[in-house]
Amino acid sequence: MDILYYRFKIPKINFLTVLFLLSILKNYKVPSAFDYVIILLILGAIALNVFPVFKYTDNSMKINKLTVFVWVISFAFLIGTSLYLDTRKYFMTVYLPFYLISFYSYIKVIKMGHEFSFQFFKQFLIVMNVFSIFNLYQVVFRKPLLLNLLADKFYTFQYGALGTGEFRTISVFGHPIVCGLFFVMAFICNIYILKSGILKNVLQLLLIINVYSTGSRSSWISLVVILGIMIIPKLSGLKIKKIKLTKSNIFSLYSSFCILIVGFFFLVINFSNITQAIVDRFGSSLSANSTDVSNTQRIGTLNLIFKNFEYNDIIHQLFGNGVSAANKFMAQNRVVIQDFLTTDNQYLTILHDFGLVGLSFVFILLISFLINTIKRGSTVVHKISLYFMIVIAIDSFFFESVGGWLDLLVMMSAITTFLSIRPKTAEVNQHSNVSQKTINQHEIPNHVNSYQKEA
Structure with missing residues (x-):
């Protein structure tokens, strides 16, 4: 069997899209066993794909060895500390899905190339633009469409603001920050995937309105930063074309x-x-005399975590206190908000749980993705993935992007894998004719072809 023909047989519905939609259900009233159902689904998908990948391995795809190293070391460390501290449940529901989805994504990209990645982004774009349109209900009426079905923690979060100007839209994501983050991602996808025209302009305008309506400062900042990164380098070479x-x-x-x-x-x-x-x-x-509750909570938590870090011994400073240690620490040390169990900052959580070594691994990985994308050339998939990673990196200063957000975890797993795998330029060019023929047969959009040209 021709490996290229096998590789390009992509199902019409991407399993990552299915996972993303299913993960959104966790924001609503679902059984407590829902997390384990998701894990079983991922394991089933891996089982259906893992054995053929050894027979039909595409040598034109290259994986970043640094990413593999970090994955293996961090996975082993997480298992060890979760067993030692008896935080297996937290590991199973928060960290394990990340590694399983990453492994599944790796298998699919190796088998099918980045057409699989592009298909996921395209379907994500469709889903998010639909959510963006329906979110106008919240913009106008200042309450969620499925209010009574929301999980209790999200139902009570803005209960007093319902129907008022203080309400911050959440779409289907339960929280304004997560909602704004995904709308910014959709804005990026529209730029790279949709063709210019009235539809694209309308959808982008709707997304900007929806990002504003979330009241999420982190999303506003990330949107401005992304637009700046995209626009500023092009201003010097700007040319007016005749239409x-x-x-x-x-x-x-x-x-x-x-x-x-x-x-x-x-x-x-x-x-x-x-x-x-x-x-x-x-x-x-x-303001130095801020009365903003979220601000005083974050500043107080920052001081609390750093003070605790300062008084820790060298071993805990380097390797942290273990899985879910930050949650237990926050439960024992109230800052402003009662029963607030997170640091509201992913980097603080990593520092407390995994120490300077864990935090260094994260920053090294982020810098590696950035350098590889810029230095070695970037495909459409890599550009979108890198911008998504920047958005998440910015928003992670304002909330815990890993804990409790299964929908975001699906996206983080996918883009980490996409950024870690890239085509070898020489081999891709060598097979371009066969690849083009196969792509046409399976009706994959022309945008995908750009990943081969840009690689």
Whole structure:
């Protein structure tokens, strides 16, 4: 059997998309065994794919050895500490899915190439744009569409703000920060996958409105940072191209102009309210005498974790206190909010649980992804994945991005794997004719072809 023909046979529905949709259900009232059902599904998917991969291995794909090293060492460390500290349940429900999904994604990319990755991003884009449209209900009526079905912790989170201007939209994600994060990701996907035109402009405008409506400062910051990274390097080489005035182009330009005018007038009319809302969200946080509860909680936690780190012995400073130690520590040391069991900062949690060594591994991996993507050339899949990683890295200063967010864990597992595997340029070019023929047979979008050209 021709390995290339085998590799490009991609199912119409990506299993990662199915996992992402299923993981969203955890934000609602589901049985406590739901986490284990997800784990069994992933194990089943791995079992169906792991044996053929040894027979049909594509040597044109290369995996980052540093990533494999970090995966193996961290996995062994997590198992050891979870057994020693009796935190097996936390490991099973929070960390184990990450490694299982990463392993599954690795198998699929090795078998099918980054067409599998691109398919996931395309389906993620469709799902998120649908969520973006339905989120307008929350923007207008200031309450979730499925309010009574939300998990208790999300139901009570904004109960007092329902129907008021204080309400922050959550879509189907339970929390404004996670919601804003995914809408920023959808904005990035639209840029790279959708063709220019009225539909793309409308969807991007809706996403910006929805990101604003979450009131998530971290999402606002990450959106501005991503746009800056994309736009600033292109300004120096900006050239004005002549546009052929066809009927299609005229309609598209006219429609886009109308949308911009409507958006501009909306901004002018609500400018004072919007700017005041932004000032209120950032202003209090930046004040030395801040009365913002979330800000005082974060600053107090920062001081608490660093003080505890300072008084720890050298072993705990290097290797931390073990899996879920930060949760237990926060339960015993109230800062401002009663029964607040997280540090609200993923980097603080890593420092407390896994010490300087664990934190160093994370930063080394992030820097490695960045350097490899810039230095060795980047495909469309790698660009999207890297931007997603930057968004998560920024938002992780404002909440624990790993603990308790299964939908985000699915995405983190996928993009970590995608960034770790890249095609070998010479071999991809050598097989370009066969690859193109096979892609056409299976109706994979033309956008995918760009990953071979850019590699």
